[in-house]
Amino acid sequence: MKKSKSPYFFIAPAIALLLIFSIIPIFIAVTISFTDMSLAGLADFSRINFVGLDNYLNIFNDKVFGQAMFNTAYYVIIGVPLVIIASLALAIMINFGENKFFSFMRLVFYSPSITNTVAVSVVWMYLYNPTIGLLNHLLSYVNVGPIMWLTDPSTSKLSLIIIAVWKAIGLNMLIFLAAIQGIPKEYYEAAEIDGANKWQQILKITIPLLKFSIFFVTVTTLIGWFQFFDEPFVMTKGGPLDSTLSVALFIYQRGFQYNKFGYAAAGSVILFIAIIIVTGIQMKIQTKQKENEG
């Protein structure tokens, strides 16, 4: 039984790149998080000192980091279900239609996903503009508003969530569509003979059979929301009153604005651990369900 070496040859480049650009940097970041590295330390390594757990102790006492954690939790708890429900509903609806119009709609819903976030954010900033924005203009016809979308702490998070959900729907919708189209027609035919209506077919056949793709989308969406960065970075810089500051943006600001690389690295390690824990929990639930079914 001679084992072949060729598989190693094929995965070598991928492994090498992963090591250099992912795994080694993670270890470096963990190391940096125990130091007081700043701009001076970046220029001259002899000015870096180990500070033990100081960064971690300080960051947990940092009110702004607390606010960032709260905001990120808010983004995850509101954003993830919204993305999944909306993209699943859209996929099912588009699947009913068979003609050209529906394939065109598929393109329409997918286009935000492939548009550059910065460009999208700029356009949305015009829509949200408190004085000359389209949204407030439309609201004025029904005597509502003007709403200070991005400048009022009570609406700013939701304003960003709307954009992010709108952007995320397209890709996830395609994943669900592909899965839906993989469900054998016989199931539906059998159900129809038994007198099940469309609604019952969706609930009893489509959704249970999409379990795996729902799980996949949930994991990727969760991680995406945990790392929510682009929209607050471009549109609000975390304001007003830190109400839109996500943990990822907090890390960026501490690292690249204030040059506190050690402190920022500690923040990123905490985020990394949080993501691993949440994904781990999901994996557990998934395997449990598999066992119950088996």
Place this chain on the structure above:
Amino acid sequence: MKSWKKLCLLGTTLFATVGLMAACSSGNKESASDELTFWYMGDGDQGIKPIVDEFTKESGIKVKIQSIPWATSRDKLLTAVASKEGPDVVQMGTTYMSEFVDAGALMDITEDVKKSDSMKSDNFFDGSVATTEFSGQTYAVPWYTETRGLYYRKDLLESVGYQEAPKTWDELADAAKKLAARGDNKYGFGVELKEPTFGFMFARQNGSELFDKNDKPLFNESEMVDALKFLDKLVQDGSAPKTDLGLEIGQSFGGEGVVPMFISGPWMINSIKDSAPDIDGKWGVAELPKGPVNNMSVTGGANLAVFNSSKKKADALKLIEYLSKPENQTKFFESTNSLPTNKKSWEAEVFKSDPLISVFGKQLNDSQPMPLLKQWDEISQNFMKQWEQVVVSGKNLQDAMDELNEQTETLIK
């Protein structure tokens, strides 16, 4: 044999990866070795290229200009510090100086500057020179400067009985109130919420030193607190907008004049000319209204420095020397509206005859840079957060400043 194969494989893979990475890193080394690299901050190099081309003609030194937008300049500089591969000559925002000097990123050019006729510090405004010297050593040469003045709509101020721009805080508040009374969604004066220097500038006009001799912050003393009270009152009584209106300058300052008075630098002159041609001749710039103590404005701008990793110090200094000459600073002003730091440049006709520019020239005599501390960026960000809470959610001003003082003391420690 097998292990040899393995080694080969590993070697090839590593080699390929390293090759890939080398291809990704933009090596300054590979660029022609006799070329000087010059990082110029700004959008496009149209303003500076003709002057540098002239320099090349005279000296035979080729210069490669890389223009870097201000927004990404900081990241670029950080990368240069980390990789120890920077440009030869670099334009540094005055506010960046202290942290990059502290990090040892800039060359000490004290002796060279003393010896040079065009670079010696007597040629330049004191406020600008102050941003180049740290603990007695010189790390850069002043290049251009900016200061803030009061932009105002002449026609609208006349309509509320002001033939000239407000000259004192009281007049400013009075005029702003009357202008805001024109109707809904009309204001008198723009109190900047997103400008980190704004509150500190007013504090200085009320006699605050910001820091005492031992670098202890004085933010919670009455001078600063009262100055901020004055600004807060303008916002709370509707003379100034409470939130960012999201308007371009053409919409806020032009037309009906939603915000007919605001404080900004000389770069606004062209923006207004371009985006609000409807109010040509109806607006002007004045020196800042005087506070209880003075009308101190904020000096900003940029310096030219030699990056520490540069191997061509002599050529780099030649370029800086050339750009420091009064006639070249004047040329640079003509193409970009950046105010010269060289006092001699100001003798040029344009600075006397132009009613807008000459105001900034006068204001430069009463203008100081923000404190030169490497933590300043973070301090001013903290200030903006506190200030936002005061203006938007009605936090007690004294409490906010007490907190800011505390935060600052821990930062500077």
